Amino acid sequence: MQTVKMVVTGPFNSGKTEFIQTVSEIDVVSTERKVSSEAEKIKESTTVAMDFGRITVDDELVLYLFGTPGQKRFDFMWEILSEGMLGFIVMVDSTRPETFKEARAILETFRAYAPTPYVVAANKQDMEDAWEIDDMRIALRLDPDVKLLPAVAVDRESVKSVLLELLGTILTEL
Amino acid sequence: MALKGNLRDFTITQLLNLVNLAQKTGSLIIEGPSETATITFREGKLAYAQVNTEDGGLGAILHKSNVISTAQYGTLKARAASMNDKELGLLLINSGYVSQEDILASLQTHFVDIIQRLFSWVEGIFHFDNDILVPGDKIPVKLDLENIIIEGSRRLREWEQLKDELPNLELALKFTDRPGVNLKNINLSVEEWKVVSFINPKNTIGAIAKANKMSELDIRRIVYGLLQAGLVELIRPEGVEQTLPGIDKAMPGKNKEEQKNLVNRLIGRIRSL
Structure with missing residues (x-):
């Protein structure tokens, strides 16, 4: 049995856990805790170690999806999680421009850990106050050749589309 | 207890604050990754600063401050090499080349510059030595630390913001x-x-x-x-491995065709979800 892994990263509350939950065939093994910081009390709980989802391809191949903790104080986990990844997805909350700078920094950090293919998913595009994709590309300072994809982490087709785009990028770069 | 430690645990701002509040006299020696700085205080005020990799002589400082020209600096180096800073300062003032204010202002700017640079040091060890005072042949100043600390804190914030914006210097x-x-x-x-x-x-x-x-x-x-x-x-810099080592690491022992086959199987599975 061979296993490969992809990493889903991004700032706090960008939708990483939901993204993995939407396509995982197992209940996501999520290590969440109540949010303690007042500043981060946008949601009740957050990932402190990692999320873990699985998609069985066939008898010989399994894809694991790992979600990184979003809070900066757990960034020591990032390098460990990025080891041996096939590619990674940077989730960005399209409705929270104040997190764009952090998303950019996370992207740079992961690129430094492992120069594997990646895509950027502009999550929550179904929300009324979501930024336009073109505006986000400028704000995130993404090169034109980096895929910035509209996404809704709770929508299965949308998540599939992001994963397929990443796999397409991997195939192109092989 | 000896005042010594690591910059990761104790920042430059905290150290200056301590020297200021405790009205300390002596020298703070900070060993960074590539250079060593010695900052000397007298009763909690900045008196002198020196970095080991730089010419801290009065001639070089006046030249850097544009108080003397390059030609004048060259002449000084040739003819007054054996003079110490105090002797050189008196010679320049008596000859009418510079005023006492010029010298003190240049020294203050130079010393403050050295300290401001220290604010961006995040790696290094430090210790405070009560017995190291301003060398006898050097011209001391007397500067309050409060403004330097405030300016340094502002720079530190700027430094943190810039690090967030541009985290990777290997690009x-x-x-x-x-x-x-x-x-x-x-x-x-x-x-x-x-x-x-x-x-x-x-x-x-x-x-x-x-x-x-x-x-x-x-x-x-x-x-x-x-x-x-x-x-x-x-x-990404040229000359860096263009193939993606991460992919090979993710699929060890597989040649390109096998890797493509594996990715195509993943694509097929995701499509069928």
């Missing part, structure tokens, strides 16, 4: 394709020109900083400005 720079924008028509400072002259896909930002003897704060500030102005963009 290289290239000029953006912006027809119609002529670099010659843009007003760049001398320091910015120095950086621009090294822009090349083979040079990392860190290497450019090293070539120009710039601190990480200075290079980040300049590159950030160039990025924001849309003049340059970040690229």
